[in-house]
Amino acid sequence: MTTILSADGLIEIPEIFRKEDALQAGQTCDIERLGHGDYRVRITEPPSASQTKERIIDLLLRCPVKGFYTPTDRAETTDDLPTLNFVPVSLWVSWTP
Numbered sequence: 001m002t003t004i005l006s007a008d009g010l011i012e013i014p015e016i017f018r019k020e021d022a023l024q025a026g027q028t029c030d031i032e033r034l035g036h037g038d039y040r041v042r043i044t045e046p047p048s049a050s051q052t053k054e055r056i057i058d059l060l061l062r063c064p065v066k067g068f069y070t071p072t073d074r075a076e077t078t079d080d081l082p083t084l085n086f087v088p089v090s091l092w093v094s095w096t097p
Contacts, residue, residue, distance in 0.1 A: 001016070001017070021043065029043045
């Protein structure tokens with residue numbers, strides 16, 4: 001099967017191969033140059049959902065700073081802010097330098 005190298009350097013794997021091998025967008029692949037004009041492409045297996053979750057949890061547990069987050073006091077509202085008094089536009093004085 002023949003495919004075309006795009007101007008961006010991308011090679012599209014034909015749809016028939018993508019369906020046969022259940023390839024998904026975003027999967028990574030390894031490309032090995034065997035010789036002049038001869039390449040081998042190997043699709044790497046995507047990580048399973050459980051492996052991804054384990055990695056994220058491990059990353060969070062390795063965080064050196066513990067207890068840095070403190071929840072805000074929910075009793076405080078915008079009603080506690082001081083009232084701003086604005087001057088009406090009709091009272092503005094026209095000033096020219």
